[in-house]
Amino acid sequence: MSVGDEVILRVPAKSDYVALVRVVLAAAASIDPDSRDDRIDDLRVAVSEAVTNAVEAHQMNGTDSRIEVRCVTVEHQVEVTVRDRGPGFDPDDVVEAPDAEAPDRLFFENGLGLPLMRTLVDRTDVETGDDGTLVRLIIDTSIEPA
Secondary structure: OOOOOEEEEEEOOOHHHHHHHHHHHHHHHOOOOOOOHHHHHHHHHHHHHHHHHHHHHHHHHOOOOOEEEEEEEEOOEEEEEEEEOOOOOOHHHOOOOOOOOOHHHHHOOOOOHHHHHHHHOOEEEEEEEOOEEEEEEEEEOOOOOO
């Protein structure tokens, strides 16, 4: 793979495939010799969250279609999209998690994925509808994380 190439994965909606997607996309994002390891690690975690959410959406919807993950590298930028065929959701309806220091945070199990993705990458877009959800993660691999 070289800068400007695209990697496309179509994986079954099973949690067993999350690690595979993470490894392949980290390798693709690392193709730029100026990529910072910490930025690739951030992308790896964000992609894991997006794919895990897609797996859960497929399980909720009872669909056996595959999850599509695309990775495009351009200079120091990596764009990853994760498309599922789940029921869709309104990102604005996601309940904010309590502060990390709040005692009730220990009881908060869901809803951490989107805030985590938004923290780890430079841009997170979510498009959702009745036919599924597309999550777009964009990261500059050459700059220090915020």
